[in-house]
Amino acid sequence: MALKWDGHTHTKFCYHGNPAESGEYVDRAIALGFERYTLSEHPPLPDRYIDDPKLMAELAMPERELPDYMAYAAVVKAQYEGRIEVAVGLEMDYLPGMTDYSDRLLAPWLEKLEDIVVSVHYLPGKGGMRCIDFTPDDFADAFLSHYGSIDSVVDAYFDAVEGAIDWAATLPRSIRRRIGHINLIRKFQQALPPMNDARIRARLEALLPRLKAAGIGLDVNVAGFRKPTCGEAYVPEWLMARCLAEGLELVYGSDAHKPAEVGADWEWFERAMTSGAGDESK
Ligand SMILES: [Zn+2]
Numbered sequence: 001m002a003l004k005w006d007g008h009t010h011t012k013f014c015y016h017g018n019p020a021e022s023g024e025y026v027d028r029a030i031a032l033g034f035e036r037y038t039l040s041e042h043p044p045l046p047d048r049y050i051d052d053p054k055l056m057a058e059l060a061m062p063e064r065e066l067p068d069y070m071a072y073a074a075v076v077k078a079q080y081e082g083r084i085e086v087a088v089g090l091e092m093d094y095l096p097g098m099t100d101y102s103d104r105l106l107a108p109w110l111e112k113l114e115d116i117v118v119s120v121h122y123l124p125g126k127g128g129m130r131c132i133d134f135t136p137d138d139f140a141d142a143f144l145s146h147y148g149s150i151d152s153v154v155d156a157y158f159d160a161v162e163g164a165i166d167w168a169a170t171l172p173r174s175i176r177r178r179i180g181h182i183n184l185i186r187k188f189q190q191a192l193p194p195m196n197d198a199r200i201r202a203r204l205e206a207l208l209p210r211l212k213a214a215g216i217g218l219d220v221n222v223a224g225f226r227k228p229t230c231g232e233a234y235v236p237e238w239l240m241a242r243c244l245a246e247g248l249e250l251v252y253g254s255d256a257h258k259p260a261e262v263g264a265d266w267e268w269f270e271r272a273m274t275s276g277a278g279d280e281s282k
């Protein structure tokens, strides 16, 4: 494998995460032999995007803090120069119908950003925009009756992922762009009505030409292993094999929200990239 790289991590600017300084995370990455470490914080959201002020305060930093985050990331990058490459990034939310907000937010920072992970965390649901990854009960309340069936929720999710790829395609190619945890819709699968695996596979397969045309990779996000209701990585091994065959970039992502999570399940990723990559049946 070319580069030992953790491409999806959080910082103290995440209010559902941990107040630890990034040095604690990066020191652990160095101890584990990582060569590149991407800071990819959640960006601010439009005012009242979710109709729940308490939840909103946890989901994203206020807009006035984005310059502070960018300055902090630059300091961490400089501090570690020569020891590990710290890359400055964001985990952008795909905001259906509101990509102009994201474009305005990003405009002053495009020169400084090295990585952008684009994730779908929100879908229209009961009462407005809702989180797909908050809790199983919240998911069921937000989406099951709103869409009528779990299969329709899954379809709405993958429609949004298609929108996320199209939006990511408009970002400068000088920034490494990848789709975050593409199977996040499966986070609570074991606590929800059964999902149609064949349908999900078909929707994922259909994304490949779109990703390829736009030069966008995947965040091979292992946080799903840490969720009891998920128990799997957010990119299945068969999809990794297909991406490798198509020349799409696959970047490991711990999605660390605390220092101890840096490098989690790296061994699984390494194995899947080498041995598993030859076997598309998984
Ligand atoms: Zn987070």
Ligand SMILES: [Zn+2]
Pocket: 091, 119, 121, 180, 181
């Ligand atoms: Zn995420």
